[in-house]
Amino acid sequence: MDSVAPFVLFLLPGLQWAAAEDTSWTYTGMVGQSEWSEHFPECGGSSQSPVDVVTSQTKYDPDLSPLTPLGYSQHGNRPFTLYNNGHTAVIELPDWMSLGGLPWLFSAVQMHLHWGSGGPSSGGSEHTINGQSAEAELHVVHFNSELYPNASVAMTQRNGLAVLGILIVTGEETNPSFNNIINYLSRVRHADQKVLIPAFDVQSLLPTDLGRYYRYNGSLTTPPCYQTVIWTLFHERVQISKAQLLKMETLLYSSRAEDPDRMLLQDNYRATQPLNHRVIFASFTAESGKELSSGEVTAIVIGIMCGCVGLAVIVRFIIKTVRFFAYLRRERVAVNRMKQPEKENEKQQEMVLNCTGQAEKLEERSSAQSEP
CATH class of the missing domain: 1.20.5 (Single alpha-helices involved in coiled-coils or other helix-helix interfaces)
Incomplete structure (x- = not known):
């Protein structure tokens, strides 16, 4: 994995993949969300992500067992790489981290965040539950290391990727685990900037209950929108403070340092997509999952x-x-x-x-x- 990591991470920053024709894209504007399918055909597919999870329409699957993070806490002394790719903040993950509880073993590649702009009716998360969005969302990306040699190959193949979706809400208390990322955002304020940060326990970012979640087949949430992702969206939300969210929303720029006009990196989330023929499965019953x-x-x-x-x-x-x-x-x-x-x-x-x-x-x- 180390030999392909730099190449993969160039292709794979925050599920923002570089297309062969190197077409740039944005969330709004000339090549915004509504125009993605014109430049990236799969973005108009029938199995796109994110989606709105209507809990009354989910199907309980008793065979969905709790997920098992492997090596998430074994960060050792090797630092992580944090960088701003112009679309989000990405943290490279070491290859010894993997995910159990799926039909295949999936090795970790990276994680990244999505957020809004702090408006009164602003969203921030990509997935929603019963039409309600959260303030932000964390994605932890893995590739199918049993079937495919690396992430760049897996991303184009069926069941090639597995992504964990964690909804983030705000409260009064500071979440010290997220400070391991947020405290270093000021060092990558502009696009293409990178910095090494101290390694930390990645599992501390996840919900405590890994047994209650929603599962469906979907896509990358950014171009080229390959429909190769097994999505796991946890039912339990993770909380950060309002001050932490404010830093996330206001510290980063989507523009480069040398660009004359600075553009804040905000509202980097895709609108929910039609579910079409798909079924969203739940690992718990409605009674046990009542929040x-x-x-x-x-x-x-x-x-x-x-x-x-x-x-x-x-x-x-x-x-x-x-x-x-x-x-x-x-x-x-x-x-x-x-x-x-x-x-x-x-x-x-x-x-x-x-x-x-x-x-x-x-x-x-x-x-x-x-x-x-």
């Missing part, structure tokens, strides 16, 4: 806490009640034991009095009979 909002999660947590407190109060009340009645029972037994001798004495006294009374009556009768 809760932060408010719902908070409400559930508070409800569980209140329930636990209430249950503890009820249990304590029951214990106290049981102890109280047990105490009363013991007291009653003790009192009964104390009263028993008194009752016996009363009975004896009553018997004595009865006997005395009967004796007096007999004496009275005797006296009355003895009188003349």
Whole structure:
């Protein structure tokens, strides 16, 4: 892989492939998205990417097992190469990284990002779920190293590539893993600039749940749009801070350093494409994949806490009640034991009095009979 890496990476920066006629392209303008198919025929194909995943129309496939990143954490001391190719920021990946859990072994090649421009209704991600886009999207690109000798050959062949799609949303907390990329963007501000950056754990960029995802056959999301990609879009989003997203959206230029006019590199995402005859498979059922909002999660947590407190109060009340009645029972037994001798004495006294009374009556009768 090392011997072909420079050639492959020239062809393969962010899935932006150099066409044979070296036709330049952009996301907007004269050779924008709407014009791609005129210059790159496969961009008008019936199995294009990205797509909108309508969850109610996905098909559950129980045979889809969790993906297994191999060597993602074994970065060692070898630095990564980060560069700006005019369309995105690309990080070259070493050949010992690969991906398991697919029908073939796929070796890592590179990863790159897509983002918007920060507008009020701006998108950023390429894939959408139920029509909703995320603020950005990370792609990790692999080629089928079992069937093909390198990425440049694999990209033109069926099942040649496997790409992981990770949707990125924003929150208040900084994601330290993404700082391994974002903190170095200022060193590649212009197109064609490269820099070596410290290696890091690539798996830390992925969602924690690698078992819930959507799978479909699609294409490169940029020219020449070869329809050779096995796509895996994770259901779980990854979060970065708003400040991190702002750097991503404003630090890079699509123009070269020597160009007189600087053009910010923004909105580098393709619009979703028709699904046509394709089926999107899901590795999980709709019930298990139901995503809760932060408010719902908070409400559930508070409800569980209140329930636990209430249950503890009820249990304590029951214990106290049981102890109280047990105490009363013991007291009653003790009192009964104390009263028993008194009752016996009363009975004896009553018997004595009865006997005395009967004796007096007999004496009275005797006296009355003895009188003349």
